[in-house]
Amino acid sequence: MSNSTDNLQKIKSSLKRRSRSESRFRWYGRVAIIIGLAAVLALFVDIISKGHGAFKATYIQVDIHYDGDRLGVTSSADKSQLMQANWDALVKSGLREKFSDVSGRRDKRQLYKLVSNGTGFDLKEHLVANPLLLGETESQWLLADDDIDTYYKSWLDGEPYDARLTKKQIQWIDQLHQQGDIRLQLNTNLLTRGDSREPEQAGIYGAVMGSLLTLLLTLMLSFPIGVAAAIYLEEFATKNKFTDFIEVNINNLAAVPSIIFGLLGLAVFINFFHVPRSVPIMGGLVLTLMTLPTIIITSRAAIKSVPPSIREAALGMGASRYQVVLHHVLPLALPGMLTGAIIGMAQALGETAPLLMIGMVAFIVDIPQGFTDPATVLPVQIFLWADSPERAFIEKTSAAIMVLLSFLLIMNISAVWLRKRLERRW
Amino acid sequence: MINKIIPVVVLTFVALTGASLSIARENVEVVGSSTVYPFATVVAERYGRASGKPTPKIESTGSGGGMKLFCGGVGTNYPDVTNVSRRIKKSEFDKCQKNGVKDIIEVQIGYDGIVIANSIESTPMEISRKDIFLALAAKVPGEKEGELIDNPYSTWKQVNASLPNVAIEVLGPPPTSGTRDAFAELGLEGGCKAFPWIKALKKVNKNEFKSVCHTVREDGRYVEVGENDNLIVQKLKANPSALGVFGFSFLDQNADKVQGSLIESVEPTFESIADKTYPISRPLYFYVKKAHIDVVPGILGYLTEFTSERAWGEDGYLAEKGMIPLPEDIRKTKAASVRALTPMSGKEPLK
Numbered sequence: 001m002s003n004s005t006d007n008l009q010k011i012k013s014s015l016k017r018r019s020r021s022e023s024r025f026r027w028y029g030r031v032a033i034i035i036g037l038a039a040v041l042a043l044f045v046d047i048i049s050k051g052h053g054a055f056k057a058t059y060i061q062v063d064i065h066y067d068g069d070r071l072g073v074t075s076s077a078d079k080s081q082l083m084q085a086n087w088d089a090l091v092k093s094g095l096r097e098k099f100s101d102v103s104g105r106r107d108k109r110q111l112y113k114l115v116s117n118g119t120g121f122d123l124k125e126h127l128v129a130n131p132l133l134l135g136e137t138e139s140q141w142l143l144a145d146d147d148i149d150t151y152y153k154s155w156l157d158g159e160p161y162d163a164r165l166t167k168k169q170i171q172w173i174d175q176l177h178q179q180g181d182i183r184l185q186l187n188t189n190l191l192t193r194g195d196s197r198e199p200e201q202a203g204i205y206g207a208v209m210g211s212l213l214t215l216l217l218t219l220m221l222s223f224p225i226g227v228a229a230a231i232y233l234e235e236f237a238t239k240n241k242f243t244d245f246i247e248v249n250i251n252n253l254a255a256v257p258s259i260i261f262g263l264l265g266l267a268v269f270i271n272f273f274h275v276p277r278s279v280p281i282m283g284g285l286v287l288t289l290m291t292l293p294t295i296i297i298t299s300r301a302a303i304k305s306v307p308p309s310i311r312e313a314a315l316g317m318g319a320s321r322y323q324v325v326l327h328h329v330l331p332l333a334l335p336g337m338l339t340g341a342i343i344g345m346a347q348a349l350g351e352t353a354p355l356l357m358i359g360m361v362a363f364i365v366d367i368p369q370g371f372t373d374p375a376t377v378l379p380v381q382i383f384l385w386a387d388s389p390e391r392a393f394i395e396k397t398s399a400a401i402m403v404l405l406s407f408l409l410i411m412n413i414s415a416v417w418l419r420k421r422l423e424r425r426w
Numbered sequence: 427m428i429n430k431i432i433p434v435v436v437l438t439f440v441a442l443t444g445a446s447l448s449i450a451r452e453n454v455e456v457v458g459s460s461t462v463y464p465f466a467t468v469v470a471e472r473y474g475r476a477s478g479k480p481t482p483k484i485e486s487t488g489s490g491g492g493m494k495l496f497c498g499g500v501g502t503n504y505p506d507v508t509n510v511s512r513r514i515k516k517s518e519f520d521k522c523q524k525n526g527v528k529d530i531i532e533v534q535i536g537y538d539g540i541v542i543a544n545s546i547e548s549t550p551m552e553i554s555r556k557d558i559f560l561a562l563a564a565k566v567p568g569e570k571e572g573e574l575i576d577n578p579y580s581t582w583k584q585v586n587a588s589l590p591n592v593a594i595e596v597l598g599p600p601p602t603s604g605t606r607d608a609f610a611e612l613g614l615e616g617g618c619k620a621f622p623w624i625k626a627l628k629k630v631n632k633n634e635f636k637s638v639c640h641t642v643r644e645d646g647r648y649v650e651v652g653e654n655d656n657l658i659v660q661k662l663k664a665n666p667s668a669l670g671v672f673g674f675s676f677l678d679q680n681a682d683k684v685q686g687s688l689i690e691s692v693e694p695t696f697e698s699i700a701d702k703t704y705p706i707s708r709p710l711y712f713y714v715k716k717a718h719i720d721v722v723p724g725i726l727g728y729l730t731e732f733t734s735e736r737a738w739g740e741d742g743y744l745a746e747k748g749m750i751p752l753p754e755d756i757r758k759t760k761a762a763s764v765r766a767l768t769p770m771s772g773k774e775p776l777k
Contacts, residue, residue, distance in 0.1 A: 083478060109741070117743065121475055163681040197468045197747075274503055276451070278483060363467040365474055365481035366453075374453060374483045384486075387654050389464060389675045389748065394656075 047405075051398025057187035057200060058149040059141035060115060060176060062094040064123060066133045076131035087120030088112075091142065098181075099172060110166050114173075116143040118201045141185065146199040146392035148173065152182065161391075190399060194365045195381065199392035202385070204400050206367045210280060210360075210375030211349060211407075213368060217284025218291060218348050223341050225288075226295030230337075233296075234303040235325050254293035261290045262354030270358060277359030278374040286354045291344035298340025302333040335422035342415040346408050352379045378404045451502045454482035454724040458492030458509030459604050461538055461673055462710050465749050466509050466732075472743070473724075473731040482507075482728050489604040496713065497522040506718045506725050510711045511538065511604035512611075516776040529716035529769035533729070534760060535738055537750040539674035539699035539707040540609050541686040542596075545666040551582075551687035553589065555705060558689075559617025560585045561594050562648055564641040571623050577643045597658045598671035600650040608708040609671055610640040616705060659684055674699060675748025699750045707750070716769050733761040 068074060070093070071085040095111050096102065102111050116122075119142050126140075127133055144152070147164040152173060154161040162170055176182040193203030237243045265286035269275040275282050306329050314324045355361060361380050368375035376384075382404065385397040456466055463486040474481030487495065489510045496508035497518060514532070522530060542558070544551060560566050561579060568575040582589035599606040618639035619625045628635040642648050651658050655672040659680050662670045669687065674694060677686050686694040689705055698704040712732075719725050731737055738744050740751050751757065 118475070161682055164679070197464065197471055276503070277455075278485070359485050361485065363463070363470065363484040363486075365471050386656065387460075389655065389673075389679045391679050 047398045047401050051395055051400075051402050053153055054190060054395040054399035055187055056153075056184040057189065058144040058152045059183060059185045060144050060148075061139060061141050061181040061183075062091070062098055062115070063137055063139050064090055064094045064142075065137040066090065066123075066127060066135060067093075068135050073134065076127055076134045082124060082128065085124070087124050088117075090123055091115060091119045094142075099175075107168060110168055111172070113145055114148055114169065116145050116198060116200045118196075118198060119143060141183075143189070143200055144182070146390060149200055150392050153184070156184075164391075190396070194367050195363060195376070195384070196365065197363075197388075197390075199388075199390050199396055202393070202396055204378065204381055204403055206364060207376050207378045207381035207400075208403070209368050210283075210364075211377040213280035213371055213375060214283040214287060214377055215345055215349060217280060217371060218287040219341065219345060221284065221288040222291045222295050222344065223337075226292050226341075227299050227337055229292075230296050230299035230303060231325060231330070234300050235321070235329065250293050250296050254297060257353070258290050258351055259353040259357070261286055262357035264289060265354065266357045276372070278362050278364070278376075280368065280371045280373075280375050282358045283355055283360050283375070283377065284371070286358055287348040287351060290351065290354060291348050294344040294347065295337075295340055298343070299333070299337045302336025302340065303329060305336065306332045332424065335418055338422075339415045339419050342411050342418070346411040346415075349377075349407060349411070350379055350404070352377075352383055355380055378407070451722055452724070453480035454507065454722055454728050455505040456482050456484040456507040456509065456712075456728075457487045457495050457505045458485075458507075458712070459489040459511040459710075460486045461489075461511040461604050462509035462535070462712065464675060464747055465535065465710070465744050466712065468743060468747055469732045469737055470728065472737070473728050476731075477724075477727055479724055479727065482724060489607075493518045496715070497525055497527055499525045500527055500715065500717045502718075502721065504715075506722055507712055507714050507728070510713065511608060511708060513709065513711060514713060514776060519770070519772070519776055523772075527715055527717070531714040531716055531729075531764060531767060532770050532774075533712050533714065533733065533764050534752065535710050535712060535732065535749070536744065536752055537699055537702075537707045538608075538710055538748075539694050539704055539750065540605060540613065540671060541674055541677045541694045541706075542613075542669050542671055542689070543662065543677055543684040543686045544669050545662045546683060546685050548666040549590070550685050551589070551669065552691060553582075553586070553687055554620075554690050555613055555617035556620040557582070557586050557589065557617065558613050559615075559620070559639070562596060562642055563614060563618070563639070564643045565638060567621050567624065574638065577645070577647075580647070592667050594647045595649065595665070595668040596647065596671060597649045597651045597661055597668055599655075600652060605655075605671070605673060609706070610642070612706045612708060613671075614642070615639040673748075674750070678748045696745075696750060700753075710749070716767060719767065729764060733757075733764050 067090070070089055071087070073081045073085050075081070092108075092112055095114065096108070099111055102108060122143065123140075148169070151160060151162055151165055151170070155173075165173075173182060189201055189203045191203060192205050193201060194206030196202040233243065233246070265282065269282060269285055270277060275285070310328050310332065311324050314328050315321075319327065352361070355377060360376050361383065362374065362376055363384065364374050364376050366373070378400065382397055382400045385393045385400060454470075456470070458466075463484060467484050470482040470484055473479075485492075485505075489512060492505075492508040493510065493514065495505050498504045514530075519530075542551070542553070560577075561582065563577060565574040566577050566579070567573065579585050579594060581591055581593055583591040585594070598609065618635075619628075624635065624638060627638070651661065651670075655676045658670040658672050659676060662668055663683050670684070677684060677694065678696075692698050692704045694704050694706075699707045714725065714729060734742075735757075736742050738749070738751055738757065740754070742751065745751055752760065
């Protein structure tokens with residue numbers, strides 16, 4: 001009797017300590033989550049605060065007179081005339097008219113630097129789209145140079161950065177601002193153009209297309225191969241030392257640093273099969289090697305989760321092994337396989353290291369139109385921009401990261417949604 | 427259904443790969459130095475946009491890596507042009523010859539200065555190449571002549587009494603970088619030669635001379651920050667007592683954050699690098715395979731654009747990007763010889 005009251009006493013006295021240690025343990029968990037969330041939040045705040053500016057660009061309003069005589073263009077349909085015309089002269093005369101008091105060669109040169117050096121080409125494209133403009137005058141918003149853009153944005157924020165500008169240029173911008181002829185506008189170049197060395201003309205469309213083509217090929221190759229391997233290993237292969245060995249190797253491959261796959265691709269596909277460098281085919285092949293283990297592992301897990309009773313029932317009804325797999329196991333395991341494939345693709349989308357070896361880390365301006373055009377991918381574009389000396393690329397880099405993150409987010413959300421939507425529980 | 431899809435996928439893939447192998451390349455392929463990359467890309471883009479032809483593709487592989495690819499052989503699987511932030515080496519030239527790359531056109535495009543900068547918040551440094559060598563070399567001359575000791579200096583004042591009493595901390599590129607090669611050759615070796623007995627060593631034992639003069643200390647005073655010069659600029663801003671080593675174009679773009687140190691009382695400016703009074707500057711080159719010019723249509727246009735006055739001239743767009751142009755008379759003669767497609771004779775004094 002006394003023994004049991006003793007015990008009760010002991011339990012009661014230790015109860016407080018035990019519940020304290022439990023609540024302490026819960027707090028450890030909460031702190032861990034808070035640290036994780038804070039890190040993610042810090043990353044997002046940093047990137048968004050740096051990158052939001054890149055979605056706007058500075059434009060300057062100038063009257064452009066499409067003077068056929070000056071251009072040497074008599075018909076806006078004649079391609080060779082358009083090619084040879086001096087488009088920069090249009091921009092220059094427009095600027096000179098706007099600032100008629102500017103004289104002297106040096107000052108004029110400073111003046112011409114207000115607008116992007118690609119403006120002439122923009123005007124050409126505008127005239128081709130609107131042939132009736134030849135000989136007419138139109139007031140147009142011209143893209144400003146990146147130095148002007150950086151200055152104007154920092155000036156609007158109250159901390160002007162003027163080291164790259166001359167006093168005169170600052171004065172001109174002031175004048176434009178008072179006249180309302182300089183403004184921030186949606187930066188369409190960012191989403192519709194390829195890479196450029198002029199920050200104001202640079203866009204990520206080329207890299208997005210490159211990523212799409214590469215990923216499409218990766219999916220086309222790695223999903224069927226991965227699923228076939230998983231089905232064979234799970235449903236047909238006999239368990240012996242050899243299949244164990246294969247399993248260990250697949251798990252091992254999933255943990256191999258991705259640069260190794262790049263080296264493998266270089267040795268096998270480029271040096272042996274002479275696949276050209278820097279093309280989506282090459283990128284797709286290397287990323288296939290990289291994502292295969294992930295897809296095989298997730299597909300096998302999905303097949304394993306199909307209850308044996310379904311297979312037995314089908315076999316009992318007289319179905320062959322092949323019919324069991326194709327008619328019953330595969331449809332039930334497909335949602336899990338798709339989720340695995342999407343996660344593998346998301347991994348491949350963010351990969352740069354293996355692409356370094358196969359020449360996809362390159363400066364490519366033209367938008368890739370097919371699997372054999374030179375291309376680069378989004379994360380590589382981010383890397384290249386982060387490494388550029390021009391200051392305006394800092395915000396471009398963050399903007400490209402935002403685009404990449406949103407793609408990843410979409411892919412991961414759709415993986416979760418697919419699982420929720422299609423998964424069946426037994 | 428699935429057993430019908432699989433062969434289709436396989437066939438498409440084989441067809442795609444097969445097609446790609448037989449297509450002749452239309453765009454120029456350029457590889458090479460990360461220092462020349464910012465300039466070569468601008469030219470490529472301008473050329474592409476103005477001509478309406480495919481834009482040359484430019485890979486930044488580093489000077490050595492680019493040469494290796496370039497000298498691999500002749501044919502569309504090998505690059506057409508390689509950029510180098512130093513002159514081609516004798517060994518590389520021989521390798522090219524051995525692999526059938528016989529006619530190589532050499533183009534010197536301009537100069538790049540290497541600056542030693544610190545944060546604008548601290549006082550500007552005024553140092554000599556000798557100070558740089560003593561502060562950064564792994565081994566420095568001891569008391570006796572001919573003696574080398576492990577670098578004992580931990581502050582700039584110990585190196586040279588006229589310098590501030592600040593700990594030596596220099597952020598710079600890793601050994602894989604061309605900037606580092608040039609820094610070792612022009613900065614460290616330049617300071618090294620201030621000691622007569624080490625200078626005499628060059629004639630006796632070239633390898634030992636190189637190992638004395640080019641080896642950077644590894645006790646944490648010289649910090650390798652990777653190939654990203656923007657990162658060095660950011661770190662200098664956060665740490666005003668540190669110095670950083672990078673290319674002039676980054677100083678040019680970040681004048682509100684960092685300032686260049688005076689080397690032997692010369693400030694790194696556009697003019698001082700161009701007239702060579704600034705001691706740490708290096709020539710930039712690119713090399714073209716003559717055999718490819720008839721095969722890949724864009725090479726000639728790219729070459730002409732690069733050597734045009736509006737690109738590499740004093741007021742050209744490359745100067746705006748931070749490249750220091752060649753003197754005018756040299757530009758003229760070089761442009762003429764390049765456009766005549768004169769290959770290297772093999773008798774150039776290569777190292």
